[in-house]
Amino acid sequence: MPPRKRKASSAPAAKRKKTATGQSAAPAEAEAEIVSDLIVDPQEILLSTSSSIFEYLERLPPSTVRTIYALPSPRGPTVAAAVVRSSCLTDMARQCTLRLVTCGGSFKVQSIVEGWINRHGRKDALIALRRMEAMGIIEPTLGLATRPGEAAELEEADDTAKREKMLAKDAVLTPEFNEAMKLYLITSSSSPWPTVTNEQIALYKKTGEQEDGKPSRDPPSRRELEAHTQSQWDSVLHFLVGSDDSDRKGVNGIEEPNVAMVNFLTRIGLMQEDPDFTGKDRSRAPLVITSKGYEFMLRDTNAQVWQFVLQYLNSMAHHDLKDTIRKEALSFLICLGSCRIGEGYFSSVLGSKSARVLMKDFARFGLLFVCRVAGKTAFYPTRVAVNLVASNEKGGSRQSDALLPSVAATRSLEEAMNAPDPTRSHLAVISYKRLPNVVFFHLTRDSIKSAFRLGVTADQILRFLQVHAHPMMRSGNQPMPPANVRDQILLWDRERRRVVMDEVWVHQCRDDAEFSAVGMYASDSEALAWGNAHTNKLYLQCDSGSFQMEAPPYDLSTYLTGLTGDHLEAKGEEGPRERKKHSDLDRDCDMLRSAATASVRIFGSYKPQVSLHLQQTRSIVNVASRPSDLVGNTPLIDLQKILKSRGVDVSNGVKLYGKLESLGPCSSVKDRLGRSMIDDAEAKGLLTPGESVLVEPTSGNTGIALAFIARERGYKCILTMPETMSVERRMMLMSLGAEVVLTPKETAVPGALAKAKEIVAGLPEGKGIILQQFENEANVRIHRETTGPEIWKDTDGLIDIFVSGVGTGGTVSGVSQFIKPLKPDMKTVAVEPMEQMLITAAKGGEKIGEQGPHKIQGMGAGLVPAVLDLDIIDEVVPIHSDEAADMANELWMIGLPVGISSGAIVAAATKVCERDEAAGKMVVCVIPSFGERYFTHPMFSEIKNAAESLEKQPLPEPFDNREYGFATERG
Structure with missing residues (x-):
């Protein structure tokens, strides 16, 4: 066991170090590294910041909430009833829900808005219906539902046509919620499970029947339940602040938390290995509180409990059965909120094995008291578990609903007087005579400054003192905390900024x-x-x-x-x-x-x-182990020059940036796609180096990326593409070892796809594979996991409008799927050729001009890609091929060598920046590829002709090579 550092009592609490009995810091560190993996799923990021159990429910997709309603009784019905009572619904939504349940589950929206509600509250009625739809209570046919963080205003309500269309629909309860509420309403018992009765206990004592021969005990009293929870939390809190052994095992009998709890504290970042540890064996490094742990200590008690439960749920983010465990845990917790303190339930009522595992885990947090009663394992909910749901207050409970009503260790005066240490005897007598619910402590300069070093602010300390002050102190007219205490803490805070020491x-x-x-x-x-x-x-x-x-x-x-x-x-x-x-x-x-x-x-x-x-x-940094490791992490470029050259008024604060995907190893955004699809196929066991053949219909850049990765990893690559693709692309592919098969230009990408399937059919079974860039989810996922986070980080979350072309649809979908949950008001603009407006038509818009072949390579594939998320696109901007070529030439003039697809995207982004609503907005567009690959494209015909017509110029006479270092007169 690692040694525990002992310091004088005056040392800062944050620097007192400890390691739980039998606990090595090394396994805790390993677990911390596993759980600290970056959660890239936006849904998981949103859930991880919930401040209460009902806010957590609100942030789940309605389809997931509906599956919780569908859980068998008592879990599903109890959750449905709890949602109706909670802050998830407005008062009007609650009334509408109960009326729909009793009215057959269906009612016309117009009748609800005009018949049940007076005319002054009709906007509130639409908000109520929106909340019902978002919580999976009514079917999503009204199109009102939003998730947390989305705009609360109902713009649709101002549109008369949309409003009338919506009012003509029916509000229909979802089958899951309807059945759950009916079951709850006809249930006579208010408790979710059958309780342990005195008759059962008496029968056990009389007959002595038991399951496995283990001894049983009497049911715990309310006071014992409070003491159990108090001891569980005291052990955690004292361990965090670093109480000395003498304090921990003194008159209060506070023990260290078990190894599992210490692992959990380390895993969620409340504790860490001592960074100042200088020993050789890191496994013996003591643990110290972190900045996050200090902030945890300053929170209200209900918020502390929820933080533990939330981190427990977050730890399941990478679990294969995370959805099942999450539903079990949420329904279990909500059922506990419907229990009475002091009532017990046999563990057999939980049904599943996973629920019994949750019971043991929640007992570690002090939510449950688990023991053997009447020969069976039983659990008793504590006040913490009931308040977690019953308080229903986001951000923690009120102080009056604190974790525990103080269960001080009651010791007789005689026991206190007989303590061996006179000082402790004196303190015990004082404690015996003190006011109930009072804790005495002293603040020192060292302890306050240690908190400052961990990131705790003076305002947080003052707020903590104010919130936790005794009610008698808060009842007077004096400020709380006292002015001298407040001023001293603020002075200690300012003291840090008077002199800064540099090493x-x-x-x-x-x-x-x-x-x-x-x-x-x-x-x-x-x-x-x-x-x-x-x-x-x-x-x-x-x-x-x-x-x-x-x-x-x-x-x-x-x-x-x-x-x-x-x-x-x-x-x-x-x-x-x-x-x-x-x-x-x-x-x-x-x-x-x-x-x-x-x-x-x-x-x-x-x-x-x-x-x-x-x-x-000497350490070598910034070295990639293989070429594909260079994919991604591309920079942004300021395009204000383009806006000014186009006459856009930039004084209104509009900013335009381009993400230079042309700086990838193969100079295009498709590098990400190629690596992602091959990585995904390898993970699924679909590829064998030296044997598998990659066949893919491609317009060029995707093929280059696939050929690049295939050459690196030892796969044969056959690419089919329309004959319109430039010679430079064909040369690039063949240089990377790929076999190129051209198809007629009239058939576009569908023709290339047909040819690819024909080639695979002619290969031995299982040897050829089409990765299907237009249908492969890895296409969207790579942009959701890399491109989106990169843009979010580089713009510091200030992006307002995202503009991207639609080739396969992966970039525009993946980036938007990452950013929109974090910033719901961000607008996504898709760009497509004006000569081929398929995306516009799919979104219900009208086509402009004559439709047919276009000259924008990399966009307008002649189909609507299956991976394209049409719902996430807010607007489609069509750009003509000539307009795209003009903008590409203009980008070359400012030193950006790009292709025609980049010209189309920047042209569309410029149009967006011209609008009045773009004032003060940040617009980010994608520059997908490098221009040198397009030299045979018609956009370069003029400069190509000029280059070919250049003539050599005569040299001045006489000319002697020897003057320039050559060995002969004429060289």
Whole structure:
């Protein structure tokens, strides 16, 4: 077991370290690494920030909520009734729900709005119907439902035609909710399960019948339930703040939490290994509270309990059965909210094994008291479990509904007087006589500043003191906390910002020349903090280290050569310091080595011989292990020049940025798609290197990406494409080892698809595979998991409008599916060729002009892709091929070599920026590919002709090659 650090009682609480009995920090660290994987699913991100159980339900898709209603009695009916009583519904929605249940489950919307509600509340009626639809209570036929975070206004209500159409529909209860509510209304018992009765207990005592021979006990009293929960939470809270052993096992009898709970605290980030631990064996590193743990301590008690439950649910995000476990847990918790404190239930009523596992897990949180009663395992809900649902207040309960009403350890005066330690005896007597529900503590400068270092603010501390003050103190006219306490905490906070200390390396130069050279190099590297020309000392900035390092006043080459791999001694103001190990060696002397190298480069005075160890241990960064690792992480480019050249008024704050997918390894956005589809097929076991043949209909860039990945991983690749694709693309594909098969231009992509299927049919069974870029979910997923998060991060979440072309539909769908749950008011604009407006038609719009072949390669595939999420697209902007070519040429003029599809997208984005509603908005568009690939395209015909017509120019006479380094007169 790792040793526990012991510190004086005056030490900051946040730095007291501990490790639970039998607990090694290494397994906890491993679990933390597993659970801390980035949750990229927007739905999971939304759920992970819920502040109450009903807000969690609100953020689930209506279809998932409906499956919870459909759970067998008592879970489904209890959840349905709890939703009706909760803040998920407005009062009007609650009334409408109950009336629909008693009126057969169906009623015309017009009758509801005009018959049940007066004319002043009709807008509220539509809001009520919206909430009912969002919670899966009525069928989604009205088109009103929104999820949390979406705009609350009903713009549709202002549209007379849409309003009339909606009023003509019926509001129909979903079958799951209707059946659940009927079952609940006809149930006579208010308890979800049969309770453990006194008759059953008496019969057991009389007959002695038991399941497995284990002893039973009497049912716990209310006081015992309160004490159980108090002890569970006290152990957690004391463990977090680092109470000493003497405190933890003293008069209050507080024990350390079990190993499972310590693992959980580490996994959810409330505790971590001590970053200051210097021992060799990291498995013995003690645990310390984190910034997140400190914030947890300052929350209301109900919020603390929900945080534990929420992190428990979040830990299932990567579980294969996460939906099933989530439904079990939510229904179980809501059923507990309908129980009475003091009533017990046999575990057999839970039915499933997973529910019994949840029972044991919730018991660790103090939600349940599990014991054997009447020869069977039973569970008793505590006040915590009941309040978690019954309080129904987002962000935590009121202080009056706090976790526990204080269950202080009641000790007799005689026991207190007989305590062996006089000091403890005195404190025990004071505690015995003190007011109930009062806790005495003192704040010190060290403890407050330790909280500041962990990220806790002065306002949070003051709010905590105010919320947890005794009611008698809050009842007077004096401020709470007292003015002197408040002022002192604020002064300690401001004290941190009076002086800022920066750590530096101190380098002693041997002469003025070295001082000048190294100083210049350090200044250029932004590493120079200060220099003293009189002493030839340079003070260099450093990222880490707790001492000043002073180079000896002799030749730097000798100094650097003399460094060994075993240690590096550092000297500070207080004398020799500890030796640095291998992992720190390169970091510590890297700046000195660079400075010495700079001095040699400038003056050529000597050549330092860097030791072999230093050369071998230098870390190499930003190196990819294989070419496909370079895919993604492309930057944004400011396109304000384009807006200005097009006469767009940028003074209104509109901003346009382009995501340069042309900077990928194969210069197009399809690099992501190619890697994603092959990774997905490999994960499913569909590909075998050296045997499998990739066959794909492609317009070019997807084929290049597939050929690129296939060559890297050893697959044969056959690509079919329309004959209109440029020669450069064909050359690129063939250079990457792909076999290219051309199809007639009249048949477009469908013809290429037919040819691909024909090729696969001619191969041995199971050898050929069509990845189906137009139907493959990996197409959308890669943009949801990479492109979307990149744009969100690079714009700091400020993106307002996203503009993308529609080729396969993966980019526009995936990016929007990631960002819209985080920012529901973001607008998605799709771009397609004006000559082929299939997406517009699919969205119910009208086509413009003559329809037929177009010249925008990479867009307008002649079909509506199956992976395209039409519902997420807010607007479709058609762009003519000529307009796209003009914009592409304009982008070349500002130094961006792009293709015609990029021209189409930027042209559409420019049109969006011209609108009045774009004022102050940030517009991001995708620049999908590099322009050099399109040189045979008609958009380059003029410059191609000009290049071909160039004539050589005569040289000045006489001309002698020897003047230019050639060996002969004419070369």
